[in-house]
Amino acid sequence: MTGIAVLGSTNMDLVAYVAHAPKRGETVTGREFRTIPGGKGANQAVAAARAGGYVAMMGAVGSDAFGDQLRATLIASGVDTDLLRTADGPSGTAHIVVDDEGGNAIVVIPGANGTVTSLAPGDEALIATADLLLLQLELPLTAVLDGAEAARRHGVRTVLTPAPARPLPPELLSAIDLLIPNEHEAATLTGVTDPHKAAVELLSHVPEVVITLGAAGSLYASRDTGPFTVPARPIDAVDTTGAGDTFVGTLAVALGEGRPVEEALRWASTAAALCVQRPGASTSMPYRSEIDTAS
Numbered sequence: 001m002t003g004i005a006v007l008g009s010t011n012m013d014l015v016a017y018v019a020h021a022p023k024r025g026e027t028v029t030g031r032e033f034r035t036i037p038g039g040k041g042a043n044q045a046v047a048a049a050r051a052g053g054y055v056a057m058m059g060a061v062g063s064d065a066f067g068d069q070l071r072a073t074l075i076a077s078g079v080d081t082d083l084l085r086t087a088d089g090p091s092g093t094a095h096i097v098v099d100d101e102g103g104n105a106i107v108v109i110p111g112a113n114g115t116v117t118s119l120a121p122g123d124e125a126l127i128a129t130a131d132l133l134l135l136q137l138e139l140p141l142t143a144v145l146d147g148a149e150a151a152r153r154h155g156v157r158t159v160l161t162p163a164p165a166r167p168l169p170p171e172l173l174s175a176i177d178l179l180i181p182n183e184h185e186a187a188t189l190t191g192v193t194d195p196h197k198a199a200v201e202l203l204s205h206v207p208e209v210v211i212t213l214g215a216a217g218s219l220y221a222s223r224d225t226g227p228f229t230v231p232a233r234p235i236d237a238v239d240t241t242g243a244g245d246t247f248v249g250t251l252a253v254a255l256g257e258g259r260p261v262e263e264a265l266r267w268a269s270t271a272a273a274l275c276v277q278r279p280g281a282s283t284s285m286p287y288r289s290e291i292d293t294a295s
């Protein structure tokens with residue numbers, strides 16, 4: 001079984017559905033409220049576990065009720081949370097207002113995620129046993145860098161999703177094996193909007209790149225082989241939230257199993273397509289049997 005270590009964020013998304021978002025000083029009555037477990041780290045962990053990986057999550061939840069729920073959600077999908085710390089204080093939260101036109105406004109409060117400034121005892125030993133380490137940018141950069149460098153020391157393949165997009169220090173990029181930005185993140189990192197050109201530019205920093213292109217699929221490039229595109233599955237999208245994290249988590253499992261990269265990308269595209277056909281993020285991520293059936 002592929003061993004996947006995830007060092008990343010857990011967030012409770014608090015979503016208010018309204019006809020129109022309130023202006024400053026205004027109060028509006030909304031239609032519905034939902035709490036949705038998320039955070040890019042947790043979402044990638046759930047996707048990888050459902051795709052058949054042995055997944056362990058590092059990071060922190062808060063000591064509030066959300067922390068218990070976030071941990072329980074991970075456990076329910078088979079993620080090992082033994083090294084997921086409980087930090088005194090609130091869990092990470094995202095306060096989201098979604099209006100009738102599908103527009104949204106979001107406030108993210110890192111909470112417990114902000115306390116993860118370095119690796120905790122046991123984290124490096126876990127990373128050392130994994131086939132891949134999944135990283136994103138929703139934890140303090142110092143912890144992301146520590147994780148990547150620990151993986152390097154133990155010869156573990158590192159995969160970074162550079163979201164939310166921000167300039168990356170060269171010492172982090174040089175410890176990454178596979179970078180998976182979406183097209184907007186790729187443009188932010190390189191200043192180049194054309195994904196092919198952005199991929200070429202990124203290859204001067206990392207050996208392998210996948211740029212996800214939404215309904216247009218994904219673009220793979222490495223220093224060894226020329227770039228190629230894998231199309232997305234043609235489907236009617238219902239809710240694209242979590243598509244990127246499903247893609248990354250599933251791809252990691254396939255790569256860890258030693259599958260050829262093009263086959264792994266197609267499998268990940270199938271998983272992401274299943275995710276976007278259902279509402280929700282982590283709740284809509286497919287299990288391995290569903291991905292295999294749809295492949």
Ligand SMILES: Nc1ncnc2c1ncn2[C@@H]1O[C@H](COP(=O)(O)OP(=O)(O)OP(=O)(O)O)[C@@H](O)[C@H]1O
Binds near residue numbers: 245
């Ligand atoms: N409308 C769609 N139809 C089919 N597949 C899709 C669609 N949108 C996304 N996908 C699949 O999901 C992958 C990731 O999507 P995308 O590039 O939108 O990532 P993202 O911007 O990180 O997503 P999100 O932030 O919504 O999780 C794509 O490469 C594709 O395989």
